[in-house]
Amino acid sequence: MRFPKLYSLQPTTTPHSDTPDSGLLINRELSWVRFNLRVLEEALDPAKPLLERVKFLAIFANNLDEFFMIRISGLHQQIRSQTVSHSPDGLSPLEQLNQVNQELSLCLNRFAECWHRDLLPQLWEKGIRINCYDRLQPEQRRALRRYFQQEIFPVLTPLAFDPGHPFPHISNLSLNLAFVVTDPASGAEKFARLKVPDLLPRFLPLPDADCDAAAPGETADFIWLEEVIAANADLLFPGMQIEAAYPFRVTRDADLTIEEDEASDLLETIQESVEMRQFGSVVRLEITRAMPERIRSLLLENLDLAPYQLYTVDCPLGMAALMELAKLDRPDLKDAPFTPRLPEFLSRGESIFGALQRRDILLYHPYDSFNPVVEFIREAARDPQVLAIKQTLYRVGANSPIVDALLEARENGKQVAVLVELKARFDEENNILWAQALEQAGVHVVYGLMGLKTHAKMCLVVRKEPGGLVRYVHLGTGNYNPVTARLYTDLSYFSRDPALGSDVSDLFNAITGYSHKSDYQKLIAAPAALRRQILARIEREIENHRQNGGGYLAFKMNSLVDPECIRALYRASQAGVRVELQVRSICCLRPGVPGVSENIRVTSIVGRLLEHARIYYFRNGGADEVLLGSADLMPRNLDRRVEVLFPVTDAALREMLIHGILQLHLRDNCQSRLLLPTGQYQRIAPGPDEVPLNSQQWLMENDWFTAEPAGPRWAAAAQEAAAAGEPGASQ
Known part of the structure; x- marks a missing residue:
């Protein structure tokens, strides 16, 4: 693979000393390249079914296209304008492009070898x-x-x-x-x-x-x-x-x-x-x-x-087209299918509103079916006691049953207000069509706040009941898209908590109207308060640890980029707080640096399903706090988007999240990679005395996650796991 060397007007070989903490941060673009390398490694894995490996090659190629369209294009813009600003880790645009090209050349050589010498001959044999x-x-x-x-x-x-x-x-x-x-x-x-x-x-x-x-x-x-x-x-x-x-x-x-x-x-x-x-x-x-x-x-x-924008490849061009082969009807060459579980209340035909009168509901997709989310909106559309529905739509896809339910609600005389985020990258055309269809049906459609993308995942249903009006909410970590809900791991949370319902109602009013409201009873919203609240909770953990010991933070997210949040986590590590992070893609935090981050462990899972959930756990001196939501710790999420994190106050659900979901993924020793201080990743393998644990496969095969986790099935499963010494058990 030929990647011509770039030449800087002001060449440097080390991070610029005037960039604070430059040596303690991993370059964002290089971190992304290493994430896509982990995707490529799935294609290189001979243990995987053949067409699944082909699919990962296609995903790698598609990811790379988007990377060039968005991130590399930004570097080129800086180079053309002779911008002299440096990335947080101290590299100029030219230096970043040089290093990206060097690492990409190795990736693409492995890609070509995988296709020509491995997958192509095996496809022929099959x-x-x-x-x-x-x-x-x-x-x-x-x-x-x-x-x-x-x-x-x-x-x-x-x-x-x-x-x-x-x-x-x-x-x-x-x-x-x-x-x-x-x-x-x-x-x-x-x-x-x-x-x-x-x-x-x-x-x-x-x-x-x-x-x-x-x-x-x-x-x-x-x-x-x-x-x-x-x-x-x-x-x-x-x-x-x-x-x-x-x-x-x-x-x-x-x-x-x-x-x-x-x-x-x-x-x-x-x-x-x-x-x-x-x-x-x-x-x-x-x-x-x-x-x-x-x-x-x-x-x-x-x-x-310029010559450095020429890339000579050793494969056919446009290899994202390999997805055509991955979709062939050859079940013998694919992962065995699994059937998402339906919560008991839906299986027995009970109204979701009736189920929520007993307790909050937590679902983990795709292990739990996405159908309850669709049914929640569909039931609201048809229920004569429902007066209003408000919802955010970011990426809903084509032929959306969610939009169909909202249109049906309007036909049935409900007040329906929908925020359609027109600026959802690469989904703009879909969202424009949905916005026009909803407007034509009489739905109140808004496009968000000036200068901000609305990334929060919220649905509010207002229902008339004997005691008065009741607000029901659905909050999630993923999009209202049934197709991606089968491929992405995401959390759904349903509640009729009055404080939570009031918060969501206030936030919708802020989005659709005018408001300077920044603090809510339970919600934590960006851009006004999320950064401040996350940092305050990290500092609280540091102080609790200094006074009583036992400080512990565990975060699961898609990306960790924000320098201020990274510095706060470094302070926590320096204070002795144990920090476990699971970051699927970009991570700019450098773990294991003596005196700075030796108490921080960072892993990444890239597997059959795309890890998309965001979970933030604070031990808080024993008063456990778990926040879920749509936000990663990135400047764009904290400062330039409408985002929401929300607490899980139901004790049983909180325990399930901490010990059943979060700890299970953190202990994965089959699909997980460990981030090293160098910024490279190392695959984690089970030790000689360890039981192999593929967290995604385990969740497909074991029914831990039910809509009513306080029941005996979840407790029995947790006790059984503890007896077997599995890491998902309480610690």
């Missing part, structure tokens, strides 16, 4: 054959040519590049073929660009010799779409001699910049911004090694790129 065009039989080529003429040729548009034809626009993430053709009459060499249509499958089922084409699923033999196009290019350029076709791919800056204070209509402004995403500045040009220097130079010059 009957999923990715063929090369030049090895096909003549009758197969004839059948493919007929298919090309009928199904592919009509949608292709070759674009010439010469003095009479300007260089064509290359859209973001599109796969292209650079054709070199010769005019026999003049002998002149010409260049043309062809976009490979993304509406067609990347892996074409190989036709049978006796039929025009094979329908998807009828054969396990495939051919790359671009190979079929290149092999039949004579039909695109009749009378010309085809010299070669070279694939290339462009990545553009896709981070929307929206000047909300200048936008008269936010929805229209975001629509226009999404359309402009295809025209963002180019940050990466990908080619294969076969492309000659003159074509590389032509592309670099016309795309206005």
Whole structure:
């Protein structure tokens, strides 16, 4: 893998001394690269089913595309503007890009080796054959040519590049073929660009010799779409001699910049911004090694790129398309399916409102079904006693049953107010469509607060009952999206607690109207109070430890970036507080530094399911406190978003979270990696006297999590685990 070296106008080899704590922080971009390496390691794991490994290759490639569109594009912007600011760890933009490229080159070499030497041969052995065009039989080529003429040729548009034809626009993430053709009459060499249509499958089922084409699923033999196009290019350029076709791919800056204070209509402004995403500045040009220097130079010059923005790869381009193979109907090559559990009250047909009159409800998706969340809103829509529903929508996906239930509620005469976050990155178009559909149905739709994304996951139902109006709330760590709820681990919390209901009602009023309210009875909301409250709780733990000992913090989150929070955790470690962190992706805290963070242990789980829940546990001198919510400890979550953390006050639910969920994941010794002081990760393996524990698999196979955990099943399971010495038991 070739990654050209970058050259800084002010080269440095060590973090800048004027950056506070620079040596104690891990660079955010490098931490992300190492997270994606952990994703790649799942594809490299021979113990995993074959198509699951292919899926992880696709996820790695898709993650990398987004990384370049958002994070690397930001570094390029700083380089172009000659910005001299440094990251919190003391690196300039050029230094960060250099180090990212160095680590990415190793990752992509491993990626290519995994695909060519490991997965591709195994797929062939299992009957999923990715063929090369030049090895096909003549009758197969004839059948493919007929298919090309009928199904592919009509949608292709070759674009010439010469003095009479300007260089064509290359859209973001599109796969292209650079054709070199010769005019026999003049002998002149010409260049043309062809976009490979993304509406067609990347892996074409190989036709049978006796039929025009094979329908998807009828054969396990495939051919790359671009190979079929290149092999039949004579039909695109009749009378010309085809010299070669070279694939290339462009990545553009896709981070929307929206000047909300200048936008008269936010929805229209975001629509226009999404359309402009295809025209963002180019940050990466990908080619294969076969492309000659003159074509590389032509592309670099016309795309206005520096040489260091050229990436030469050893695989087919756009490998996120491997997800097509991962979706093949081959259960023998995939993880065994599991069925999410339904809580007892729903299994016996009881109303969720009736169940909540007895106690709060906690669900852990996808081990527990997401259906109760959908049913909560659906039941509210149909219940004649329900007067109003208010909800936030961040990423709901297509064909949303949640939106359908909200539309039904409006049809049934309920007051419905919905905050649709139009700025949810890469979901803007979906959310615009849902916002328009809801508005047309008479729903009160708002787009959030000026300058802030609303990331909080909240639903409020107001119901008329014999004693008066009662507020029911659902608060969660994940999106109201039934599809991702099968793939992401998230927590759902239902309650009719009057204080919590009042808080959620006040927060909705702040979002939809005008309010300077910052402190609530139970909710902790960003941007006004969340940072302050988290820091105060860490300081409280330090003080409790100084007075009585036994200080302990355990946080589970997606990312840990915020320098102020990291410094607070360092102070806790220096005071002797034991800190356990489980951070799935980016972690800028450097654990195990003598005198600073030797009492901090950081792990990361990357496995079958995406760990998405946020849990913050404070031992608090024995008065345990657990906060759940939507916020990671990142500047954007603490300062630039509407976020919510909320306490779990039900003692039984709190115990289940601490000992059943949090400690179980922290003791994982199969899917977990340990963050080292160097910033690298080391896979954790069970010791000679330890029982292997894959926390995700354990949760799929054991029914610890029920809607009513105070019952005997949860207690019996906890006692059984303790007797067996399993780490999920109380400590």
